[in-house]
Amino acid sequence: MKSSVITFPGSNCDRDMDVALKKFGFKNKMVWHADAELPKSDLVVLPGGFSYGDYLRCGSMASKSKIMQSVINFANSGGLVMGICNGFQILVETGLVPGVLLRNKYLEFICKNVFVKINDKQNKYFKNVNNDVLEFHIAHNEGNYFCTNDQLKKIEDNNQIAINYCDENGNIEDQFNPNGSIKNIAGIFNKEKNVLGMMPHPERMIDTSLSGEDGSIFFKNLIKNLK
């Protein structure tokens, strides 16, 4: 399976993602944002970081970079595109997934492990994952998911919520919402579910000597689903 990770000026999780993808069997290529052409890929990842210093709105400049037109075309033709953290912010700015990411409710940068409950398994990303709850890591200042009521209705009608913040037993409640996101939303799909944006970082949970291994479950399963 071939993957591509896009590096924008200010990306800082691109190499972590490269390590994670390779560890679980992807042949990964790093792609510079100013390139026009996307290498042949089964999966494209927009990594975390602070593209363009988060100027104007997080992800807004990166969403207009040269490579993104190819990424958008790839997504619109059914290709798998996953945006993590800043990558999620870039995805919402392209309009590939609905909504926006606002400043965290309590104005603090949050860096900690969280639990997320998988809301939908009828997709390439979470199909066949045995667990319902995964422990991932978040590190962001603007992860407060917001959308209009009309958008929320469509998202819910199409079952586009991918994961919600919860406790270790999968209870989705206000007290387990780290950033003020509507409905504890931590990640969402586009309507076709080939595009996934999420704030948590699975690539930071692939080694017991770091912080945990639930990311391994995610990546092992993902490559199996793509084969």
Add this chain to the structure above:
Amino acid sequence: MKISVIITLKKDVLDPQGKVIHQTLDGMGFDDVNEVRQGKYFEIDTKETDNDKAKAIVEEMCKKLLANLVIENYKIIDPK
């Protein structure tokens, strides 16, 4: 020609920064404030000399980059 743009958050969008500014003003003794909403201001110096054309270009900029219309409104201020 210089054109100014003001971007504001839509009414229903939470503005935690505005809230904190409000609280701080309150603490400083400005206790008759109802609400504070924070926004953005841009000055764009364009080569276009025709007023209407310049405004139309800036409007396109607002829609495509300067504002995110899910959460923000923009207002173009007439050049003097």
